[in-house]
Amino acid sequence: MDVTRLAASICEAAELLASQPAIDLVQRAELSRACEKLYAIVEQPSSRLEKATVGITPIVAVRIAIDMGIFDFVHHSPKKEFNSDEIATRAGADPLLVCRILRSLTASGIFNVTPAGTYKPDIVVKDLAEGGYLASRIMMNLSPENAYAGPFQYVFGTEEHYFDWMTSHPSQLDAFNRTMQAGVIRDNAARWTQIFPVAQRFQQFLGANSPVDKGIQLVDIGGGIGHEIKILLDTLPCLRGHFVLQDVPGVIQSMLPELKTITAATRTLQAMPCSFFDPQPVIGADIYFLGRVLHDWPDAQARSILQHTRNAMGKDSLLLIHDRVLPDGPEKVHLSDTIMDFNMMALCSSLERTETQFRDLLISVGLDLVRVWRPSTAGLHRQAVLEAVRADSPDDG
Numbered sequence: 001m002d003v004t005r006l007a008a009s010i011c012e013a014a015e016l017l018a019s020q021p022a023i024d025l026v027q028r029a030e031l032s033r034a035c036e037k038l039y040a041i042v043e044q045p046s047s048r049l050e051k052a053t054v055g056i057t058p059i060v061a062v063r064i065a066i067d068m069g070i071f072d073f074v075h076h077s078p079k080k081e082f083n084s085d086e087i088a089t090r091a092g093a094d095p096l097l098v099c100r101i102l103r104s105l106t107a108s109g110i111f112n113v114t115p116a117g118t119y120k121p122d123i124v125v126k127d128l129a130e131g132g133y134l135a136s137r138i139m140m141n142l143s144p145e146n147a148y149a150g151p152f153q154y155v156f157g158t159e160e161h162y163f164d165w166m167t168s169h170p171s172q173l174d175a176f177n178r179t180m181q182a183g184v185i186r187d188n189a190a191r192w193t194q195i196f197p198v199a200q201r202f203q204q205f206l207g208a209n210s211p212v213d214k215g216i217q218l219v220d221i222g223g224g225i226g227h228e229i230k231i232l233l234d235t236l237p238c239l240r241g242h243f244v245l246q247d248v249p250g251v252i253q254s255m256l257p258e259l260k261t262i263t264a265a266t267r268t269l270q271a272m273p274c275s276f277f278d279p280q281p282v283i284g285a286d287i288y289f290l291g292r293v294l295h296d297w298p299d300a301q302a303r304s305i306l307q308h309t310r311n312a313m314g315k316d317s318l319l320l321i322h323d324r325v326l327p328d329g330p331e332k333v334h335l336s337d338t339i340m341d342f343n344m345m346a347l348c349s350s351l352e353r354t355e356t357q358f359r360d361l362l363i364s365v366g367l368d369l370v371r372v373w374r375p376s377t378a379g380l381h382r383q384a385v386l387e388a389v390r391a392d393s394p395d396d397g
């Protein structure tokens with residue numbers, strides 16, 4: 001079957017339908033059933049699971065928007081289109097939070113983004129505006145950015161960060177570590193080794209017989225139980241070098257058993273309990289790797305992690321950041337992206353960042369973003385690998 005042609009005809013049919021006069025309820029039901037059948041076949045199992053487990057976040061976005069009066073404003077305004085900043089000003093709310101909410105509402109079909117980049121409300125907005133049968137109020141007008149006093153701490157009645165709290169809740173920590181490992185095992189295309197061309201870029205370190213000291217030195221910061229290092233070693237069985245796995249002590253002690261046996265002549269592995277909020281002890285490594293770490297932290301802490309890494313980097317060191325990178329255009333943001341963004345907001349007072357937000361963060365600590373690697377199945381995955389070097393590196397520019 002020619003899937004590309006099939007996808008093109010489905011899009012054509014959708015455009016044709018959109019240009020038709022209104023279809024009646026019976027036709028709508030018939031078409032909805034057909035679409036659901038198609039979607040049930042093509043949807044990724046991981047996406048089904050995501051909706052069933054953390055899929056509540058679009059509802060949270062609607063509730064916050066009701067409270068901010070966003071629907072009242074756009075419904076009663078004589079204007080038909082709005083930009084994010086004017087909605088934020090009108091709502092008296094943090095522009096970043098309003099931008100995150102509008103992205104989620106767009107992914108839920110409550111707003112559409114025009115070619116000019118403005119937001120156009122859908123007809124359902126009238127039911128969410130004052131007097132509408134779905135309008136009711138909660139309180140929130142700032143994107144949480146205090147990592148130690150956000151929604152998680154409020155709900156669990158604690159002053160600890162989510163990661164600190166987990167160390168005294170071992171079953172939660174174990175579940176978290178297994179979730180992190182499952183994410184990269186389940187989804188081949190989301191693995192960093194599939195996105196960043198490891199074989200080509202680490203070519204000089206490949207070879208079965210050369211000693212460790214001629215190999216790569218790679219530091220996996222906040223590397224969990226070592227699954228990201230394991231994926232690299234499995235992908236490149238001839239990669240030689242010294243691999244350092246860093247995380248908090250409670251996680252390091254759960255390191256994958258198969259990594260514990262690596263002490264060959266061509267490969268060594270060092271498990272190093274240490275905090276990324278302390279100075280980085282490994283100086284001048286070839287590669288510093290930050291896998292899905294920065295999205296756990298708001299800008300203040302993310303900057304501190306990057307600054308410590310930057311201070312340890314040599315002029316030839318490379319920083320690789322594996323994280324979800326959202327498109328800057330809100331109309332391109334998937335529902336799944338907004339679910340994860342709100343998940344990060346709730347658990348860690350943090351956020352999923354756009355490429356521009358990553359670039360700005362890197363520049364603020366003296367690092368330059370050299371390239372963003374995206375998976376070949378672009379559109380389905382937002383995982384990307386960002387490649388950064390010291391701003392004063394000879395390779396920069």
Ligand SMILES: C[S@@+](CC[C@H](N)C(=O)[O-])C[C@H]1O[C@@H](n2cnc3c(N)ncnc32)[C@H](O)[C@@H]1O
Pocket residue numbers: 163180181221222223224225228246247248251274275276277290291292293296
């Ligand atoms: C989202 S997980 C990512 C794990 C792994 N890099 C991956 O991509 O699957 C974030 C990791 O950061 C670790 N972490 C949290 N606070 C830390 C700290 N202060 N220092 C070092 N690691 C920390 C957690 O234990 C966890 O393993």
